[in-house]
Amino acid sequence: MAGTIICDFIRTDANKLSLNVGNTTFATINASGFFSNTGTQLIAANGAISGASVIASSIPTAAIADASITNAKLSLSANDSNIKTALNASGSAGIYACRAWVNFNATGTIAIRASGNISSITDNGTSDYTINITTAMPDINYAITASASVRAGVRTGAIIGINSSVVGGWADFAPTTTACRISLSDDTSTNYDPTHVCVSIFR
């Protein structure tokens, strides 16, 4: 408690020490601890703070030992308002995470620019890539979003097939928990390797 306590007198009786202003007792101390004027225990005899409301801003961060901050004390639901605030999300709709993503250049020497939870991509041939996931998805029912830059010099959009292959003829590809496959063409059915291919996986 910050500040200075000024009281008219200190009274002792019945094995307790009372702090009074006039006839009003605003705190008592006995063998069990420190109590408010309503009888709520604020500090136990062993020094533990019990019923008191501690103002969070009054506790210096350095005064809290790291070991005292446990997961149980920090547990928040996935849709906790504090998490939504941190993610700039609003409303009551739930938040569902991107579990893996990759951005790669499929021209020339194919290379991954950046990724998360991706172990590699497999160049199966022109317009046909397997996305290999480092830590497996919980099942194969994840959602894939993919986008790609247009074919150079051609003003047509990229048509992207998920869980499909183009090498050896267009065909379905069965995803696994650690791999999915995309293939693409422009809208004249011409296969090509885009400068930018981006894939995100949600579950």
Add this chain to the structure above:
Amino acid sequence: MNQRIIYPTGDGGVAVIVPAAECGLTIEQIAAKDVPAGKPFKIVDVADIPTDRTFRNAWEYTA
């Protein structure tokens, strides 16, 4: 990583695995994980992979 993993595809072509540098796995671990089971494979230098992809689907795997 300046290495790639190659293995033969079922239709006579070759697949090229491009490792993700951020994944924390070695090239050998990626090969063990991402090369289809039972397929022979080789780890090669990236410079050994052609950069001209004009005839990409005609590339072949040689042991």
